[in-house]
Amino acid sequence: MELTVKLQVFEGPLDLLLYLLEKNKVNIYDIPIVEITEQYMEYIREMKRQDLEVLSEFLVMAATLVDIKSRMLLPSNPDSEEEEEDPRAELVQQLLEYKMYKCMAYELKDRQMDAGRVMYKKPTIPEEVRAYEPPVDIHELISDITLSRLHEIFESIMKKQQDKIDPLRSKFGKIEKEEVSLEDKMEDLKKYAAGHRHFSFRGLLTAQSSKVEVIVTFLAILELMKMGTIRISQEHIFDDIQIDSKVAA
Template structure:
């Protein structure tokens, strides 16, 4: 089987004059990225103290490792050979007497190597921590999604007449407390009460249904106020809303949105009372 096919011609053997530049190939020994990485691996594998490195054993293991490269080009492992030479120098310096420094303490030949190993270990750990962080286009990918405008207008639910009668019943119970204090009965007009209610709600805000009644007027005053509210609702001059069953009832005036000249207050209840004096 030919090694390659060039211009249609098969190549059966490697050319003798083929030249491969030394920098054309990068050799990564196992999982090590350099001589310091290999040296740190040998130290950690044997649980050695980085501050007290047995130079003789480490040097022997290091040299055995790079001897496995004897079939490769030595220029590709120059950094490893430099480190082996440095270990050998440190070993020889430890065998020779060491002169004390200015402070009278003998300098450890391993001090510079230990400093470089500690610094390399810190940067290696920092690089591993950064690589573990989520990275865009590697761990995540940006996406876009179109979300339509779903703004909705929530309309208040209609108020059931039963709910208003229940609220009226509570007002009646409070009004009964003042019935015994009534001395005389004043003639009350539903139309007049309608005008008073619109005046009280002239601020345009929602008012509690119960707050529009004056319990001191007794049952008659409560009934007149209730009839006035029903008439205003019929004429679309007030808005009555409730959030849900058994929830408070609120009343709001709609007269502010209309021309005052177009508002004419009248009540069929007043006309019935005038026709029938006994009513």
């Protein structure tokens, strides 16, 4: 009765060599070429009976192993001053590169399998957020004005405040003044807007007594614009900006 032997499938001759080295637990840098060649040839003999299509590249490696084996069996020349190169060196380099790429392939395969188990949730927006509408359209509020124009007016007002400084009195001691809060200035502006339906942006800033008040007033105007309490407009470029109050008198 004929005995059928099922051979392990290898991806190439280097894969088979690497398997034989690991099976025999030998150092890849010190390959026992005689033993490994005999095991390799035994595998080739079994392949001849089963799969002739992939045999050619394995035969090439078999010839390489036999060549290395024959060179290692030759006696070394004792009179040679040059250090003889190990016949296995090139094969060892090929095995090391193959092993590195094989490990990388396993790593990529593991990552692919891990990625296949990851589930992603489609983005959803709560109905409360979807239904929200801002109370004031900011673009409508500043449709006829630009931030650069506001900046120019602000800079000119700050320059006037600087010009008001007395060069002599400014060297005297300072009397600390209570800081002006943004909330208080917003309340003051609401009261002012309730009694003045239309007033000048420049005039409002010019009326402030210090740089701090100018800055806080400017910020308060921007906040009230966002809240929809006031609206600013400008008929022509370089004209003064007008503020329209929406506060009930």
